[in-house]
Amino acid sequence: xxxxxxxxxxxxxxxxxxxxxxxxxxxxxxxxxxxxxxxxxxxxxxxxxxxxxxxxxxxxxxxxxxxxxxxxxxxxxxxxxxxxxxxxxxxxxxxxxxxxxxxxxxxxxxxxxxxxxxxxxxxxxxxxxxxxxxxxxxxxxxxxxxxxxxxxxxxxxxxxxxxxxxxxxxxxxxx
Amino acid sequence: xxxxxxxxxxxxxxxxxxxxxxxxxxxxxxxxxxxxxxxxxxxxxxxxxxxxxxxxxxxxxxxxxxxxxxxxxxxxxxxxxxxxxxxxxxxxxxxxxxxxxxxxxxxxxxxxxxxxxxxxxxxxxxxxxxxxxxxxxxxxxxxxxxxxxxxxxxxxxxxxxxxxxxxxxxxxxxxxxxxxxxxxxxxxxxxxxxxxxxxxxxxxxxxxxxxxxxxxxxxxxxxxxxxxxxxxxxxxxxxxxxxxxxxxxxxxxxxxxxxxxxxxxxxxxxxxxxxxxxxxxxxxxxxxxxxxxxxxxxxxxxxxxxxxxxxxxxxxxxxxxxxxxxxxxxxxxxxxxxxxxxxxxxxxxxxxxxxxxxxxxxxxxxxxxxxxxxxxxxxxxxxxxxxxxxxxxxxxxxxxxxxxxxxxxxxxxxxxxxxxxxxxxx
Numbered sequence: 001x002x003x004x005x006x007x008x009x010x011x012x013x014x015x016x017x018x019x020x021x022x023x024x025x026x027x028x029x030x031x032x033x034x035x036x037x038x039x040x041x042x043x044x045x046x047x048x049x050x051x052x053x054x055x056x057x058x059x060x061x062x063x064x065x066x067x068x069x070x071x072x073x074x075x076x077x078x079x080x081x082x083x084x085x086x087x088x089x090x091x092x093x094x095x096x097x098x099x100x101x102x103x104x105x106x107x108x109x110x111x112x113x114x115x116x117x118x119x120x121x122x123x124x125x126x127x128x129x130x131x132x133x134x135x136x137x138x139x140x141x142x143x144x145x146x147x148x149x150x151x152x153x154x155x156x157x158x159x160x161x162x163x164x165x166x167x168x169x170x171x172x173x174x175x
Numbered sequence: 176x177x178x179x180x181x182x183x184x185x186x187x188x189x190x191x192x193x194x195x196x197x198x199x200x201x202x203x204x205x206x207x208x209x210x211x212x213x214x215x216x217x218x219x220x221x222x223x224x225x226x227x228x229x230x231x232x233x234x235x236x237x238x239x240x241x242x243x244x245x246x247x248x249x250x251x252x253x254x255x256x257x258x259x260x261x262x263x264x265x266x267x268x269x270x271x272x273x274x275x276x277x278x279x280x281x282x283x284x285x286x287x288x289x290x291x292x293x294x295x296x297x298x299x300x301x302x303x304x305x306x307x308x309x310x311x312x313x314x315x316x317x318x319x320x321x322x323x324x325x326x327x328x329x330x331x332x333x334x335x336x337x338x339x340x341x342x343x344x345x346x347x348x349x350x351x352x353x354x355x356x357x358x359x360x361x362x363x364x365x366x367x368x369x370x371x372x373x374x375x376x377x378x379x380x381x382x383x384x385x386x387x388x389x390x391x392x393x394x395x396x397x398x399x400x401x402x403x404x405x406x407x408x409x410x411x412x413x414x415x416x417x418x419x420x421x422x423x424x425x426x427x428x429x430x431x432x433x434x435x436x437x438x439x440x441x442x443x444x445x446x447x448x449x450x451x452x453x454x455x456x457x458x459x460x461x462x463x464x465x466x467x468x469x470x471x472x473x474x475x476x477x478x479x480x481x482x483x484x485x486x487x488x489x490x491x492x493x494x495x496x497x498x499x500x501x502x503x504x505x506x507x508x509x510x511x512x513x514x515x516x517x518x519x520x521x522x523x524x525x526x527x528x529x530x531x532x533x534x535x536x537x538x539x540x541x542x543x544x545x546x547x548x549x550x551x552x553x554x555x556x557x558x559x560x561x562x563x564x565x566x567x568x569x570x571x572x573x574x575x576x577x578x579x580x581x582x583x584x585x586x587x588x589x590x591x592x593x594x595x596x597x598x599x600x601x
Contacts, residue, residue, distance in 0.1 A: 107391060112546065112564070113521075114481070114505065114526070115474070115506040115519055115549070116372055116373065116548070116592065117372070117416050117417040117430065117460050117461045118460055118506070120372075120393070120414055121414060121432070121460050124413065125436075146413070147392055148393075149370060150372075152347075153344070153370070154343075159564070
C-alpha cells in the first residue's frame with residue numbers, strides 16, 4: 001500500500017504587494033523628500049483656520065509643516081509618546097488637517113528583543129499612540145491607518161542599543 | 176492588489192534550496208552503541224536506507240552508531256549474524272536489512288537484533304514504496320528502532336516548517352519552508368516580499384496556518400499542502416496573528432486587535448465564527464492549547480510585563496498567571512503530554528528557552544541565549560526546536576528536554592519560527 005499521504009505537492013505563492021505609494025514598509029527615511037511647496041503654503045492658511053474653529057488643540061500659525069521627520073521613537077517596552085517627538089506629531093497633524101484628502105499609514109516597529117508575535121502587538125501599540133495623538137489634534141481617522149511590522153522590518157541589525165533604539169519606532173508614511 | 180501564484184513543482188524550488196546543515200554539539204553520556212549495517216541492495220533498489228537510519232539515531236544523541244569502516248562483517252539476514260563478533264566490537268544492538276524491487280516499488284525488510292541476548296527484537300517487511308519516498312521508509316524504521324530501545328516514540332518521520340528571511344530593509348524577502356526532520360528536502364510553500372510569520376501545523380498534518388502581510392496589513396492564511404489551496408482565514412482590521420490549532424483541528428485560537436487592543440479569539444475553522452476569549456486592555460497573544468483541548472495558555476502583559484497565563488477555553492474562569500521567575504516570560508507551548516510548557520524566559524539580560532513543570536512550578540532553563548525564541552516540541556515530547564540568534568544571523572537549534580543534547584541547524588539567510596509537525600495519523 002503506497003503511502004500517498006506522504007507525498008505532498010507544493011505550491012509557491014508569491015505575493016507581490018504592489019503598493020500605490022511605493023513605500024509601504026519601505027525605509028521611510030529614504031522617502032524624506034519635502035512636500036510640495038504648494039501644500040506647505042496651503043498649510044499656512046488652512047492650519048490657522050482649523051485652529052480657529054477649535055478642532056482639537058490650536059497648532060499655532062504662520063509656520064510651514066516640517067514633514068522631514070517622520071518617525072517617532074520609543075523607550076524599551078513602551079508605547080508612550082515622549083515629549084521630544086510631539087513636534088513630529090504636531091507637524092504631521094497640521095499637514096493632514098490642511099489636506100483632508102491626504103492620508104498616512106502609521107507603521108509600528110520594535111527592536112529585535114522579545115518574541116515575534118508579542119512585538120507585533122507592541123508595534124501596534126506604538127502606532128496607535130501616534131494615531132491617538134493625531135486624533136487629539138483633530139485629524140480625522142479616515143486619514144490615518146495603523147499597521148505593525150513588529151520586529152520584522154529593522155533598519156539596522158547590530159545587537160546593541162544604538163541599533164535597537166532606531167528600531168523602536170513608529171513611521172509616518174504618506175499614502 | 177495583485178497576487179501572483181506560481182506553481183513551481185516539487186523539484187524546481189526544492190533543488191534551489193540547500194539542505195539544512197545539522198551539527199550535533201552535545202550528547203548523552205550513556206549513548207547506546209549500535210551498528211546499522213548497510214542493507215542488501217540490488218539494481219533499481221539501491222537507495223542507502225541504512226545511512227538515514229544511522230544518521231537519525233545519531234542525531235538524537237541517544238545512540239552512538241558504529242562507523243561502517245569499523246564493521247568486520249556486513250550481514251543482511253539474521254542467519255548471517257555472528258553475535259560474538261558484534262560483542263567484541265562493543266555493540267548492544269545491530270540493525271540489518273534488505274531492499275528489493277517489487278513491481279514499481281522497493282520493499283524494505285529490516286531486523287533489530289539484541290547482541291547480548293542474541294535475539295531478534297524487531298523484524299518487519301515494509302510495504303513497497305516508490306523509490307523517491309524511501310527516505311520516509313528509512314525514517315519510519317529509525318522511529319521503530321528508537322521506540323523499541325528507548326520506550327519513547329521516535330520523531331524522525333516528521334516535518335519541520337520554518338520561515339526563512341533574506342536581505343535587509345526593503346529588499347527583505349520571506350519564505351515559508353517545510354523540510355524533513357533531518358533538514359533535508361526543503362520545499363518552499365509560500366514566498367513574499369512582506370513578512371511571513373508563525374507557521375503552525377493542523378493536527379492532521381495536512382494544513383499550515385500562518386500570518387502573511389499585504390501592503391502592511393496582516394492576515395491569517397490556511398494552506399492545504401496537498402493541493403496548494405490557500406484560504407485567507409482572518410482579515411480583520413488591525414492585527415491578525417499568532418494562530419494556534421485546537422487538538423481536534425476544528426478551532427483556531429487567534430490574536431485580533433480590531434476590538435481596539437490585541438485579544439485572543441476562538442474561531443471555528445469551518446465557519447469562521449469567532450468568540451472573544453480575553454477581555455483586558457493589555458496585550459494578549461501567543462496562544463497554545465493544552466492537549467486535552469480544555470485550556471489555553473497565552474502571553475499577557477496585563478500585570479505590567481509579559482508573562483504566561485492560562486484560562487479555560489470555555490471562558491468559565493478568569494486567567495491565572497503561571498510564571499513568576501525572571502522579568503518576562505513569553506511564547507509558551509504545551510508539551511505533547513500537557514505536563515509542561517516550553518517558553519521564552521527573559522532574566523533582564525538574555526532571552527532563553529525554559530521548561531516550566533506545571534505540577535511543581537519549577538522552571539528549568541535549557542539554552543544559553545542571548546536571543547533564543549520560538550520553541551516547538553517534537554511530537555514525542557523529547558526534543559525542542561527553537562531559533563537562536565548567532566553572529567551569523569538567526570539559526571535553528573534543538574535541545575533535548577533534559578538539556579543534554581544540542582544541535583545547531585544552519586541554512587542560508589535567517590531561519591526562524593520553527594514548527595515541528597505532529598506525527599502522521601495512521
